[in-house]
Amino acid sequence: MQKRRLLLVLGIVISALTGWFFATRWDSPVTGDQADAPPKKSGVFRIAFGSCNKQWKPNPMWKAILNCKPDVWIWLGDSIYAPTKDMAYLQSQYKLQKGKPEYQELTRNCRVIGTWGDNDYGMKNGNRSYSKKAESQQLFLDFLDEPADSVRRKQQGVYASYLFGESGKQIKVILLDEYYHADEPSADSDLLGEEQWSWLAGELQESRNKVVLLGSSIQLLPSEHPYGHWGDFPKSRQRLLSMLSEVKPKLTVIASGDRHLAEISRSDDSGLRYPLYEITSSGLTHHVDSIYHVRSFFSPERNRYRVGSLLYERNFGLVDIDWSSGVPALSFEIRNQENQIGLQESFPSFARPWP
Numbered sequence: 001m002q003k004r005r006l007l008l009v010l011g012i013v014i015s016a017l018t019g020w021f022f023a024t025r026w027d028s029p030v031t032g033d034q035a036d037a038p039p040k041k042s043g044v045f046r047i048a049f050g051s052c053n054k055q056w057k058p059n060p061m062w063k064a065i066l067n068c069k070p071d072v073w074i075w076l077g078d079s080i081y082a083p084t085k086d087m088a089y090l091q092s093q094y095k096l097q098k099g100k101p102e103y104q105e106l107t108r109n110c111r112v113i114g115t116w117g118d119n120d121y122g123m124k125n126g127n128r129s130y131s132k133k134a135e136s137q138q139l140f141l142d143f144l145d146e147p148a149d150s151v152r153r154k155q156q157g158v159y160a161s162y163l164f165g166e167s168g169k170q171i172k173v174i175l176l177d178e179y180y181h182a183d184e185p186s187a188d189s190d191l192l193g194e195e196q197w198s199w200l201a202g203e204l205q206e207s208r209n210k211v212v213l214l215g216s217s218i219q220l221l222p223s224e225h226p227y228g229h230w231g232d233f234p235k236s237r238q239r240l241l242s243m244l245s246e247v248k249p250k251l252t253v254i255a256s257g258d259r260h261l262a263e264i265s266r267s268d269d270s271g272l273r274y275p276l277y278e279i280t281s282s283g284l285t286h287h288v289d290s291i292y293h294v295r296s297f298f299s300p301e302r303n304r305y306r307v308g309s310l311l312y313e314r315n316f317g318l319v320d321i322d323w324s325s326g327v328p329a330l331s332f333e334i335r336n337q338e339n340q341i342g343l344q345e346s347f348p349s350f351a352r353p354w355p
């Protein structure tokens with residue numbers, strides 16, 4: 001009996017030490033030192049994105065992001081952490097984030113767009129039952145400086161699309177809202193709501209000859225982990241993948257967040273003529289904790305689509321679309337606060353001529 005108790009205590013101590021070791025290992029000091037940012041060639045359109053930003057914490061990432069000179073910054077969820085029904089509090093937390101000089105510099109130097117996660121939506125693991133969603137939507141759009149007459153202020157939910165680049169070299173960014181209309185997760189439940197589904201179908205149809213970056217707060221391809229993803233809504237996940245394989249946009253890439261870690265996934269069985277990549281970047285101010293590391297020590301996180309390894313540092317994502325050869329060549333990077341590359345993949349060409 002005593003031996004069993006001893007083994008139990010030993011197990012707990014080993015688990016705690018394992019978690020502490022892995023959690024601190026990735027916690028690089030906030031130095032602000034910068035490795036060389038990747039130079040941007042002419043003809044390259046650069047999109048930077050990230051998620052999970054605790055507004056009360058220092059965020060050295062802004063300096064690294066600015067050094068990369070992105071054309072666009074995309075918030076992919078949890079721009080602040082304020083799950084609440086108190087709209088005055090929510091507004092004050094957006095104000096706190098918006099008042100940060102480094103963030104203000106970013107908004108002065110590149111276009112800032114975004115969608116929300118559960119923590120800025122206002123309801124942890126949020127869904128359509130959140131009673132303050134209409135008010136919260138307006139505060140989120142205020143944070144993004146959405147014009148007063150924008151259609152986005154009149155619809156239900158913050159989904160939106162943007163077209164960047166000159167004719168023949170256009171990138172369509174489609175941002176989804178995965179909270180305003182979401183059911184509770186179940187086999188048949190819906191994530192987007194019919195209005196957003198039909199909007200999305202139209203956006204994809206219209207983008208068949210463009211590069212499409214589909215921004216999702218939660219992960220679409222990886223669905224073997226227990227932390228929240230499209231796989232919790234299997235019917236919706238299948239509906240989205242079927243929509244992509246039916247419309248067959250010329251070139252689609254998915255960007256996602258939420259996980260407090262980074263990874264790159266690649267599906268070769270999506271029904272598209274090219275590999276479907278998903279770049280997941282999270283978080284900007286924090287990463288997975290010791291509990292995650294203890295769990296993954298005994299049961300490593302699986303993702304059959306993963307290319308390379310998981311990255312546990314604070315990070316942001318970069319997508320470069322290089323049109324210099326006339327055919328879009330894409331490259332993806334996950335970078336840390338020192339602007340060092342943590343993960344990268346490139347997608348230099350694909351089978352069919354463009355357009």
Ligand SMILES: [Fe+2]
Nearest residue numbers: 052078258283
């Ligand atoms: Fe988060």
